[in-house]
Amino acid sequence: MSTSVREKTPYPTTSSPVVAWLNDGWITTRRNLIKIKRVPDILVFTTLQPIMFVLLFTYVYAGVIDIPGSSYKEFIMAGIFAQTVVFGSTYSGSAMAQDLKDGIIDRFRTLPMSPSAVLVGRTNGDLLINSISMIVMMSTGLIVGWRIKSSPLEAIAAIALLLLFAYALSWVMAFIGMSVRSPEVINNVSFLVLFPLTFISNAFVPAGTLPGPLRVFAELNPVSALVQAARELFGNTPPGSAQSDVWPQQHPVLAVLIGIIVMLVIFVPLAVRKFASISTR
Amino acid sequence: MIYLYCVTFIEAVELRKTYTPKGAAPVHALDGLDLVVPQGTVTALLGPNGAGKTTTVKVLTTLIRPDSGSATIDGVDVIASPERIRPMIGVSGQYAAVDENLTGFENLDMVGRLYHLGAKQSRERARELINIFDLTEAQNRPVKGFSGGMRRRIDLAGALVMRPPVLFLDEPTTGLDPRSRIGMWEIITTLVGEGTTVLLTTQYLEEADQLADSISVIDDGKVIAKGTSDELKASIGGQRVEVSLVSTDDSAAAHEILTRFGSTEPAVSIDGRGLTVNAEDAPAALQLILSEFAHRGIQLYDAGMRRPTLDDVFLKITGHTASADDATDSESTSPPQKATSARKAQR
Numbered sequence: 001m002s003t004s005v006r007e008k009t010p011y012p013t014t015s016s017p018v019v020a021w022l023n024d025g026w027i028t029t030r031r032n033l034i035k036i037k038r039v040p041d042i043l044v045f046t047t048l049q050p051i052m053f054v055l056l057f058t059y060v061y062a063g064v065i066d067i068p069g070s071s072y073k074e075f076i077m078a079g080i081f082a083q084t085v086v087f088g089s090t091y092s093g094s095a096m097a098q099d100l101k102d103g104i105i106d107r108f109r110t111l112p113m114s115p116s117a118v119l120v121g122r123t124n125g126d127l128l129i130n131s132i133s134m135i136v137m138m139s140t141g142l143i144v145g146w147r148i149k150s151s152p153l154e155a156i157a158a159i160a161l162l163l164l165f166a167y168a169l170s171w172v173m174a175f176i177g178m179s180v181r182s183p184e185v186i187n188n189v190s191f192l193v194l195f196p197l198t199f200i201s202n203a204f205v206p207a208g209t210l211p212g213p214l215r216v217f218a219e220l221n222p223v224s225a226l227v228q229a230a231r232e233l234f235g236n237t238p239p240g241s242a243q244s245d246v247w248p249q250q251h252p253v254l255a256v257l258i259g260i261i262v263m264l265v266i267f268v269p270l271a272v273r274k275f276a277s278i279s280t281r
Numbered sequence: 282m283i284y285l286y287c288v289t290f291i292e293a294v295e296l297r298k299t300y301t302p303k304g305a306a307p308v309h310a311l312d313g314l315d316l317v318v319p320q321g322t323v324t325a326l327l328g329p330n331g332a333g334k335t336t337t338v339k340v341l342t343t344l345i346r347p348d349s350g351s352a353t354i355d356g357v358d359v360i361a362s363p364e365r366i367r368p369m370i371g372v373s374g375q376y377a378a379v380d381e382n383l384t385g386f387e388n389l390d391m392v393g394r395l396y397h398l399g400a401k402q403s404r405e406r407a408r409e410l411i412n413i414f415d416l417t418e419a420q421n422r423p424v425k426g427f428s429g430g431m432r433r434r435i436d437l438a439g440a441l442v443m444r445p446p447v448l449f450l451d452e453p454t455t456g457l458d459p460r461s462r463i464g465m466w467e468i469i470t471t472l473v474g475e476g477t478t479v480l481l482t483t484q485y486l487e488e489a490d491q492l493a494d495s496i497s498v499i500d501d502g503k504v505i506a507k508g509t510s511d512e513l514k515a516s517i518g519g520q521r522v523e524v525s526l527v528s529t530d531d532s533a534a535a536h537e538i539l540t541r542f543g544s545t546e547p548a549v550s551i552d553g554r555g556l557t558v559n560a561e562d563a564p565a566a567l568q569l570i571l572s573e574f575a576h577r578g579i580q581l582y583d584a585g586m587r588r589p590t591l592d593d594v595f596l597k598i599t600g601h602t603a604s605a606d607d608a609t610d611s612e613s614t615s616p617p618q619k620a621t622s623a624r625k626a627q628r
Binding site for chain 1: 342345346367368372374376377378395396397423436
């Protein structure tokens with residue numbers, strides 16, 4: 001202890017609340033970026049798994065599933081995109097639970113920082129992970145023969161819709177993560193909920209091929225709306241294929257936009273309020 | 282112990298907090314706790330696990346809201362204005378609140394930036410703390426895989442980024458090896474020398490004895506005794522005569538002798554070899570006891586007088602020892618003996 005610990009006091013640069021909020025959001029985002037860099041399994045999951053899915057579905061099932069007027073390769077890609085980004089949004093849940101367990105939430109909560117910053121940084125982390133996944137999946141898809149058959153603007157809209165939906169879901173997951181408090185439970189439960197949600201949908205097979213009750217579920221499933229929206233915007237909808245007459249399937253882009261807004265409007269305030277009252281143990 | 286200031290810095294009045302675990306009886310974590318910490322002093326909250334120490338710290342550091350009661354730091358209401366409290370406190374908890382995936386340097390830099398230091402200032406301060414806390418080894422490696430002592434140092438360094446006027450240390454040395462513990466005590470002593478007001482919690486009686494100007498003994502969510510370490514010890518009377526036998530065969534005889542010359546019923550250690558008794562005139566009692574032992578041919582490992590410890594205080598006030606609740610936690614039942622003697626030598 002040769003140097004004094006508190007002989008001179010550095011004063012924080014006083015800045016406007018907006019600048020402070022942007023700063024806090026950036027610092028916590030940077031924290032999550034470093035984590036992506038340091039924890040290889042996240043990177044493996046976000047890059048290798050999508051490649052694996054694209055290859056598995058396009059080569060294994062392409063021969064047995066017949067999409068009238070189109071190819072299965074074309075049909076399946078939107079499904080894989082949706083499934084991957086939906087799963088990619090679960091990191092926020094397990095990461096918030098883990099932070100709570102590690103006690104670092106207590107550190108953040110005793111700092112004079114914006115109460116939403118940790119959540120902003122966390123959900124931004126998911127957004128980045130999903131963006132990387134999207135790039136990897138689209139590249140792999142293009143290599144195996146998938147084609148975007150719409151305008152560049154529509155394609156960008158499709159990507160934006162997928163990422164936004166997952167981003168909104170990250171806030172839901174973050175709230176659940178803080179409520180459940182166990183990263184293991186979060187991982188298991190999201191697996192149990194999200195697997196049926198993504199598979200009992202039009203992601204991998206046309207919903208019309210499913211038996212009665214499953215078809216009803218698949219048609220109303222929000223993941224189906226997301227898949228349908230992406231499929232339409234990428235120009236991958238099989239022409240003349242029997243469309244479901246359920247409203248979310250008729251207007252998938254609008255349905256997904258509404259879903260995104262509803263999730264954000266409800267769960268952003270809920271999550272921020274939850275964060276302001278939680279503490280380790 | 283000289284009180285340079287007698288200005289109240291931290292004050293808590295009648296704090297209450299009740300948790301109701303599912304399917305269990307309500308737990309009164311805080312049951313009307315009062316606390317006053319004068320500026321520039323160290324106050325220790327001493328008590329066993331579950332006494333309410335951590336809950337008190339959490340209330341005062343804005344982490345939880347009490348059900349009732351009030352608390353102020355430097356006149357600012359902790360419950361009504363948490364955002365005004367946060368810039369002036371530093372908190373270092375029982376569980377090192379560090380990001381495992383960040384390096385020591387990145388952790389400190391992150392805290393600095395979240396205190397809204399500029400990028401350059403924040404990095405400078407992080408470097409400075411790395412040097413002060415002897416963390417050069419840790420600065421460029423992720424915290425994951427570091428020893429408990431090093432994590433704790435990074436955590437404490439994080440609490441000191443802004444050189445806060447008031448510092449909360451929740452069990453700063455629990456689970457540390459004796460060497461790290463001495464290091465931590467040195468750091469705390471230096472901080473106090475520089476005028477920081479410190480509230481520390483501990484279940485180590487020795488630690489409170491060595492570091493704190495005043496001690497609040499808490500049990501079941503309220504303060505059951507307070508004063509300086511000397512005052513607390515004085516409150517339970519005079520010196521002790523202590524003997525340690527070579528053979529347990531002599532236990533009964535020794536017990537009889539100590540009863541005769543002491544002023545209380547002798548306390549016997551679990552193995553039956555160590556006996557302690559209060560004595561009005563301890564030196565005289567010791568002489569008499571030793572001569573009687575020699576006469577009866579009872580062999581001794583050790584014999585002597587000692588002043589009462591805080592353990593005695595705790596036992597006297599609560600009817601149970603401070604460590605009784607921690608029987609499952611082997612770490613907490615062994616007070617840091619070595620560290621104590623090192624600290625004592627320093628004084």
